[in-house]
Amino acid sequence: MTEYTTFTSESVSEGHPDKIADQISDAILDAILAEDPRARVACETMVKTGVAIISGEITTSAWVDLESIVRGVITDIGYNSSDVGFDGATCSVINIIGKQSPEINQGVDRASLEEQGAGDQGLMFGYASDETDVLMPAPITYAHRLVERQSKVRRDGTLSWLRPDAKSQLTMRYGADGRPEAIDAVVLSTQHNPEIALSDLREAVIEEIIKPVLPAEWLSADTKFFINPTGKFVIGGPVGDCGLTGRKIIVDSYGGMARHGGGAFSGKDPSKVDRSAAYAGRWVAKNIVAAGLAKRCEIQVSYAIGVAEPTSISLNCFGTETVPVDRIVAAVRAVFDLRPFAIIRELDLLHPIYRPTASYGHFGREPYALAGATAFSWERTDRAEALKAALT
Amino acid sequence: MTEYTTFTSESVSEGHPDKIADQISDAILDAILAEDPRARVACETMVKTGVAIISGEITTSAWVDLESIVRGVITDIGYNSSDVGFDGATCSVINIIGKQSPEINQGVDRASLEEQGAGDQGLMFGYASDETDVLMPAPITYAHRLVERQSKVRRDGTLSWLRPDAKSQLTMRYGADGRPEAIDAVVLSTQHNPEIALSDLREAVIEEIIKPVLPAEWLSADTKFFINPTGKFVIGGPVGDCGLTGRKIIVDSYGGMARHGGGAFSGKDPSKVDRSAAYAGRWVAKNIVAAGLAKRCEIQVSYAIGVAEPTSISLNCFGTETVPVDRIVAAVRAVFDLRPFAIIRELDLLHPIYRPTASYGHFGREPYALAGATAFSWERTDRAEALKAALT
Ligand SMILES: C[S@@+](CC[C@H](N)C(=O)[O-])C[C@H]1O[C@@H](n2cnc3c(N)ncnc32)[C@H](O)[C@@H]1O
Ligand SMILES: C[S@@+](CC[C@H](N)C(=O)[O-])C[C@H]1O[C@@H](n2cnc3c(N)ncnc32)[C@H](O)[C@@H]1O
Numbered sequence: 055m056t057e058y059t060t061f062t063s064e065s066v067s068e069g070h071p072d073k074i075a076d077q078i079s080d081a082i083l084d085a086i087l088a089e090d091p092r093a094r095v096a097c098e099t100m101v102k103t104g105v106a107i108i109s110g111e112i113t114t115s116a117w118v119d120l121e122s123i124v125r126g127v128i129t130d131i132g133y134n135s136s137d138v139g140f141d142g143a144t145c146s147v148i149n150i151i152g153k154q155s156p157e158i159n160q161g162v163d164r165a166s167l168e169e170q171g172a173g174d175q176g177l178m179f180g181y182a183s184d185e186t187d188v189l190m191p192a193p194i195t196y197a198h199r200l201v202e203r204q205s206k207v208r209r210d211g212t213l214s215w216l217r218p219d220a221k222s223q224l225t226m227r228y229g230a231d232g233r234p235e236a237i238d239a240v241v242l243s244t245q246h247n248p249e250i251a252l253s254d255l256r257e258a259v260i261e262e263i264i265k266p267v268l269p270a271e272w273l274s275a276d277t278k279f280f281i282n283p284t285g286k287f288v289i290g291g292p293v294g295d296c297g298l299t300g301r302k303i304i305v306d307s308y309g310g311m312a313r314h315g316g317g318a319f320s321g322k323d324p325s326k327v328d329r330s331a332a333y334a335g336r337w338v339a340k341n342i343v344a345a346g347l348a349k350r351c352e353i354q355v356s357y358a359i360g361v362a363e364p365t366s367i368s369l370n371c372f373g374t375e376t377v378p379v380d381r382i383v384a385a386v387r388a389v390f391d392l393r394p395f396a397i398i399r400e401l402d403l404l405h406p407i408y409r410p411t412a413s414y415g416h417f418g419r420e421p422y423a424l425a426g427a428t429a430f431s432w433e434r435t436d437r438a439e440a441l442k443a444a445l446t
Numbered sequence: 447m448t449e450y451t452t453f454t455s456e457s458v459s460e461g462h463p464d465k466i467a468d469q470i471s472d473a474i475l476d477a478i479l480a481e482d483p484r485a486r487v488a489c490e491t492m493v494k495t496g497v498a499i500i501s502g503e504i505t506t507s508a509w510v511d512l513e514s515i516v517r518g519v520i521t522d523i524g525y526n527s528s529d530v531g532f533d534g535a536t537c538s539v540i541n542i543i544g545k546q547s548p549e550i551n552q553g554v555d556r557a558s559l560e561e562q563g564a565g566d567q568g569l570m571f572g573y574a575s576d577e578t579d580v581l582m583p584a585p586i587t588y589a590h591r592l593v594e595r596q597s598k599v600r601r602d603g604t605l606s607w608l609r610p611d612a613k614s615q616l617t618m619r620y621g622a623d624g625r626p627e628a629i630d631a632v633v634l635s636t637q638h639n640p641e642i643a644l645s646d647l648r649e650a651v652i653e654e655i656i657k658p659v660l661p662a663e664w665l666s667a668d669t670k671f672f673i674n675p676t677g678k679f680v681i682g683g684p685v686g687d688c689g690l691t692g693r694k695i696i697v698d699s700y701g702g703m704a705r706h707g708g709g710a711f712s713g714k715d716p717s718k719v720d721r722s723a724a725y726a727g728r729w730v731a732k733n734i735v736a737a738g739l740a741k742r743c744e745i746q747v748s749y750a751i752g753v754a755e756p757t758s759i760s761l762n763c764f765g766t767e768t769v770p771v772d773r774i775v776a777a778v779r780a781v782f783d784l785r786p787f788a789i790i791r792e793l794d795l796l797h798p799i800y801r802p803t804a805s806y807g808h809f810g811r812e813p814y815a816l817a818g819a820t821a822f823s824w825e826r827t828d829r830a831e832a833l834k835a836a837l838t
Contacts, residue, residue: 062746100499102502110494160678161676175456175615223568241751243567278757283752305708310706313702316693316695318693358675368451
């Protein structure tokens with residue numbers, strides 16, 4: 055549902071340089087949380103030709119072999135030889151990680167656990183829409199599925215000449231009723247071996263990636279396809295483009311259909327509201343739509359550093375609400391405790407669950423979770439009944 | 447104008463670590479563009495305790511002293527001694543910059559200049575609203591003015607115990623007519639010398655920063671102030687928090703009030719549509735509102751890498767339009783040429799104009815430009831008449 059007649063979203067594969075950085079940051083977070091759930095982690099990564107630099111602030115009692123983690127993530131993705139431009143086994147790994155500022159820490163750790171202060175100021179949005187079964191916008195959902203499929207056919211050998219780096223983009227046409235109607239344009243760029251001819255590549259991408267993923271009823275003679283429009287994409291990964299943690303925040307969330315507060319997710323433990331409150335925002339918005347209180351819902355929350363209670367909670371249902379918005383807000387306040395400690399407890403966030411979130415989106419993933427990823431707690435619609443009850 | 451009853455935006459000062467990185471990236475871009483307007487620059491920076499790392503892809507015939515530029519930016523901001531935690535004169539400067547991939551280049555440089563392909567795929571938004579005289583949302587406008595004022599009173603000696611790192615956040619209450627009505631909450635955290643007592647700091651921040659900037663009619667006994675809520679903020683800059691280019695994209699644009707495509711601005715020459723098309727989007731949206739065609743307007747454009755024509759142009763006026771939206775879109779298509787080459791020519795983007803954009807927002811700045819910044823071309827309302835003419 056949208057007021058736009060067309061809407062475009064993009065996604066990137068796990069081999070995109072920014073996503074390599076996100077996955078390294080979240081793999082480090084997971085390794086630390088597995089041993090020390092009270093750790094404070096803010097891990098930022100930069101990848102460039104031949105080097106991965108890990109940085110940020112970490113305070114923990116755990117001992118983890120950071121170098122091995124970094125190398126493991128890179129080779130797992132498929133960057134395992136100089137032939138593909140990057141090799142996790144032989145690249146340089148530089149560690150310039152520091153500790154969390156004790157002055158920030160004094161704001162976060164309060165006498166009572168319940169009163170744990172937000173790890174930073176900031177604003178976060180949560181969103182849900184009934185336009186797909188996963189209650190996500192259609193453009194980002196299908197943009198993700200395209201690059202997930204690229205990864206699958208690369209890994210299972212269907213198209214063995216594919217390399218890890220890829221990007222997708224989808225322009226969806228919406229009808230007068232605000233519902234997805236057709237696909238106007240598809241952009242797909244994928245890294246490849248030098249051996250494959252461009253015409254063969256284009257045909258294979260259409261047959262093995264695009265057709266199996268995009269609903270046929272949305273494709274027509276009017277759909278424009280841009281497949282590897284530069285003509286050549288052998289050089290990829292960190293050689294072609296420097297990668298940084300937190301530089302795919304729109305891909306990570308709602309593909310631009312929802313507003314965004316600007317905070318990144320990867321590498322951050324859940325005491326950072328940039329992550330935990332954005333996850334809670336999704337949970338709240340999805341429960342509102344699941345409860346039938348609106349077809350489409352966007353929630354904004356904000357925090358002050360060191361303060362537990364949100365400084366604001368605000369809701370926008372774009373006129374699709376079945377109950378006045380201020381009453382829905384009151385129900386949200388009654389049903390959801392949005393203090394950092396309560397979010398962490400209710401969504402059970404102090405576990406090594408983050409690496410699978412770092413590619414193909416943090417939201418709307420339960421029906422086709424990748425190997426290793428269990429359903430994300432923030433996708434549960436377990437508060438829909440409570441919301442309805444609070445309204446009567 | 448918004449459907450939200452309250453809306454929160456934040457800003458950060460030029461001494462915030464992510465903004466240090468943005469300013470370094472844009473200072474490097476400027477130095478190169480000054481000598482070589484045909485250069486291709488994608489410069490990413492990481493700052494952490496004692497070190498600035500510059501990375502990305504640059505192809506140019508210019509010779510510039512990158513190390514001096516980096517050191518100059520850091521000391522200009524005010525990080526000039528180990529006492530404040532970071533010193534541009536003595537920190538390490540590490541350069542791991544590579545070249546633009548020739549395969550990307552072959553997609554961008556086409557036989558005819560006019561047909562210059564977009565430097566990447568992507569989606570970008572432009573936005574304008576009549577809720578302030580600069581046609582920007584009020585929350586981000588005042589959030590910027592708070593941290594700009596922090597910088598001013600630090601630099602002019604009014605509050606000489608201030609240090610460069612600061613963040614602001616503002617929760618605006620909107621009336622039933624969608625117009626700003628009151629300020630619910632203000633968060634301001636500023637780095638400071640160890641000598642100043644917290645109570646003195648709070649009083650001075652209220653008197654010298656908040657009161658001179660925020661309209662008195664929006665403040666009341668109900669306005670909540672959170673000033674240095676952690677209690678202490680002596681350690682700041684890159685010691686307390688790793689800084690990366692492109693991690694303040696919501697601060698850089700509309701404070702979350704508009705949607706965002708995810709692309710960062712700083713360090714990117716205008717062949718990258720992430721920057722040039724977002725600037726053009728602001729220009730288009732502002733001219734639509736200036737022409738009285740809508741009170742509020744958001745445009746989305748998207749591109750395929752190597753292709754000149756946008757893959758989509760779409761408009762949302764939130765019901766505030768005075769002319770049907772599809773007719774406005776037709777007028778936009780008639781009046782604005784949104785191919786990369788045309789945007790660069792019309793907005794005159796191949797000059798060293800970028801460093802001043804890298805703090806306090808890329809948009810809505812003409813009435814109070816900082817020293818050195820001239821009015822930004824994308825803020826001109828020079829196409830409003832042409833838009834109206836195209837509609838008749
Ligand atoms: C185009 S690059 C970004 C621009 C780059 N920093 C530069 O200097 O031009 C962004 C992404 O596009 C993809 N890419 C890299 N080489 C490409 C090529 N030859 N054709 C299409 N896409 C490519 C990769 O996923 C890469 O991370
Ligand atoms: C809170 S830090 C981000 C979290 C950090 N990476 C960590 O490990 O906890 C974000 C920003 O807050 C500001 N900041 C740093 N120290 C602070 C303090 N003691 N009190 C309030 N704000 C602070 C700085 O502008 C900094 O860049």
